[in-house]
Amino acid sequence: MADLEDPKVFEKYSMANSALDMHVDNFINLVEGILIRFLELIGASVIIITLHPVIILVVMFFTFLLSFIQKKRLNTEREFDEGAVEERRKYSYLYDTVNDFKYGKEIRTYGIKKNIIGRVESINKSIYIKYKQSRKKSSIYQIGYHSLVFLQQAGIYGYLILSFALQAISVGNFLLYLGSIDRFKEALTSIGDVAVQMNYMGIRIYDIQNFMSIESKLQSTKKENVGIDTCSGYDIRFENVGFHYPNSEAMVLKNVSITIPQGERLTIVGENGAGKSTFVKLLLRIYDPTEGDIYLGGVNIKDIPLEEYHSILATVFQDYKVLSFTVKENIAFGDASAADDRNIFHILDSLNMGAKIRSLAKGLDTYLNNDFEEDGVQMSGGEIQKLAIARAIYRNAPIFIMDEPTSALDAISEMEIYELVYKMTENRTCIFISHRMSTARLADKIAFFDHGCITEYGTYEELMQDKGSFYNMFYMQAKYYIMNEKSV
Template identity: 35%
Template sequence: MRPELGSVLGRPPDQPFRLRQLPGRARGALSVLGQVTRLAWRASRPLTLALGAMSLLTGLVPAATAAVAALVIDAVVVAVRDGPAGPDAGGRILLLVGLQFLVAGLNSAGGAVRSIVERLLGDRLTLTVQLDVMDHASRLELPFFERSSSYDLLRQAQQEAASRPMSMLSLTFAQLQGLVTLVSLGALLFGLSPLLTLLALLAPIPVFVSDARFRRRMFEFAIWASPLRRRMQYVSNLVTTDTAAKEIKLFGLGPHFVDSFRTWGEDLYRRTRRLVTARNLGIAGWGLLATGLGSLGFLYAVRQALAGRLTVGDLVLCSAALIGVQAAAQTLLLGLSAMYQDSLYLATLRSFLTVPAGAEQPDGGQPLHPGPGHVVFENVSFGYPGSPTLALHDVSLEIPPGTTLAVVGRNGAGKSTLIKLLCGLYQPATGRVRLDGQDLREVAPDRLRAEIGAVFQDYVSYQATAAENIGLGDVTRLDDRTRVVASADQAGARGFIERLPQGFDSQLGRWFGEGVEVSGGEWQRIALGRAFMRDARLLVLDEPTAALDAQAEFELFERVRRLAAGRTAVYISHRFSTVRQADRVLLLDGGRIREYGTHDELMADNGEYARLFRLQALAYTETPGPLGTGGSVPPGRKPGPGPDAEPGPDVSGPGPSLTHATT
């Protein structure tokens, strides 16, 4: 069944708005001015200066237009009153009309230039913020990406980064323009009637209070709904990409996911509709009150004109200034409300950008000293955040330089965790990991990882060319085709890549251009080629052959043994015929070391490793019977594995997988 929105997220927040909150919200809104200006300055100083100048210029235009219009009307009235005997009213009128045309032309040209500059600066600002988000995300350590709350924070920062900067920029400089308009028109109106000026400034306040109340609720609703929107995006990606296409087709999951998306989307829509409708009806209602107050102000100005205290031109100026001041004040106040919402987003962005990027080291971390690849685990324990149990318990282990170590164990034994600690992706809770005598905590993470070539069980299939897929293993040599081809050859990928339509320049994957899809085993060989791009002292392979056939896996590890000469190699594999080729074997059980030694030593000990090895070897020695009935035991062999069983055959070729699951 599809969970309803409320059961997924609980009730949305609905905190009441209080007038005493206005000063704090105003400070938060005003802080946006400085923050956005600094961001814009970073994006482009010339464009920021140009946009500021255009905002000042266009902000003065309404006052200039109203003043010139008043002068024109008064000149016309004088010309009509005095007739032909009067002074040269025609020349004055033509001069004023020309001035009015000039003001209108400047307004039009200034508006066009402002639009161009604002768009260009907005694009630069958006790019700057997106780069900030991506750059910081690229430097965050692995634990951040394994928490649900982290994904919510990242989604909020990432989703808004594409549109919010442009909105903030437009709003910030619109506030500057509105302030100039308010001051200039307000000065004109104040010269005619201080009372009308006060009325125009006070009328928009109820609209502002109403809008501020709903802005906060809308932001809280967006934060509350973020996990669900992320869930909807996930379901959408399942249906619209090739990642899960086979299972969705086979199990008929398409209608289920579409229906789930529709249910969640419609529930979100209903809640959003209620919030948006209430906000806009409230603004419309208070806006009518403001309009009524403006009409009363105009009637007051008409009475002043009838009493002879205002000229016709003054009346026109008063009307334009009254409407303009009221509109500018309302725009500024509503802008402050919107800027308060922007300040909430900026707080979210700052929360993300201030997440610590790994362990803080005052000197940035020590360089990694040259060495042969001597690895030591000293009493290492580790537990994943939020998990009540430890993934590794008091592990002490030495891997001599140049040794090939195979790590085996059941599901959840801690094999992949051991690999992550060795790669510096996690830090031990207790104990330490040393590489050539250095504690990995003291080494700069990027310097450590530059010395490691790795293939993980969930390797990435990049939607890029075959050459780029391999070259990404060492971006400093991404364009070194000789090195790329050599790495592909070492991984056994060169042959099938050269048979692709454009060889190493063939686009892999279906997402872009005329891409070519390759098999899972071929993708895995490409990932191995990526690991071979580095001249690393450590080679780490976490289930690197899960998608390879038995012969390809056997040939791969033969290559690994040759290529790892003089380097330390650690790999996880569930095929014991491959494991036995390692110099040493480590058996983990429940996060603890159960057995450690060479294959022959562990077989001679006749412990758990020997039992698992013989159990897997039975698949090659039993005569299969009917499905589900087992098989017969070959002549000369005692039945079943166990302490009294005879040693298994010398399985020199690849064997079946112990388990397909991984830690």
């Protein structure tokens, strides 16, 4: 995630993509071609030397100049690619946006179409100006290149015609030398061009390697004999953890220290931007802490192989996603053919979704949306939320995390979902992020986040007795619901 949000990584990606478009895979073909040209060069040289050795030196001099100009011309193409990276990044975002149906309603109902088209036109105009400048520079090199080719040809023909006029060579030798010089010139020019292209492709191959060599910042430290089985349980400990996002110095989390014993249910609350979701991202190793460390059963989570670590986590994200696959595949993931249908329906029934799925013609094998199958079904936002929750429960992982996935539900529906989830995840470590204080009453402990710090921590009763920020926020929300009830 840190790489995806880094503009420098996109720049490397853009340069690598551009290099692939130039067919750098032809590098081997160029090597093969240059060997053939060397053989032609040797054969033609033997004949030309009998006329005058200086001709070879003159042709080589012109070839060097032509190769130099060709190299300069190719460099202007790469300079254009580098200069257009910013525009390509913006265009890539707009392209992805207009091709994503999730944005369709906003684009239509808010009339954003003109704004997007305007931005695309602005980007195209900027790219056109840079392209025009690049082509202008390239054209100058092209004119110089072809002018030198003309001078070279004129000099060779002039010398041969003069030699024939002075009866230094016969008609047959004239044609022999002309053909040999042309072959020598073409072979040498081709070798020069290929050498320049190979040099240029070497640079472009480096662009590809530069992108491909980006290493994941989240790989384990590869300590031997370290894994989930070396952890003494699943208790979680944050030790002086601090974090700021890439290309930003603002600390989102500051000196966070907390221990979550195995089997405890923790609710994290606080205002928007307090660092709640970032806390979960660090626990999931979507990012690594800028400062401090996180431990699982006494083992630093950086030392645990990533896939092995993720296998013990079940998460319902705030921006949860379902795929355009079957209902069963969306819940079971992995090998859906080995999924336990009875267990899936048990979970769906608990979430009041079983009857809905049974009513579908293909039941659990019904496709969502119509990207893969024409008879795919569209589900409501609330139904998709329940499928995302069912997926996490079905995984039966020892650590269960919910990052405000029910924020779109009303307070009563949200409370019902949380009560069901608490019941179905009994004896598991549960971490819930909620913007509604009332759900915190179900937890063993509550952590109140404020400006990246845990400012209050304890049971519901303890925090209410302290009458601090949690207490004030709880009653602000309670007052809002009471006012709504009276207005009804």
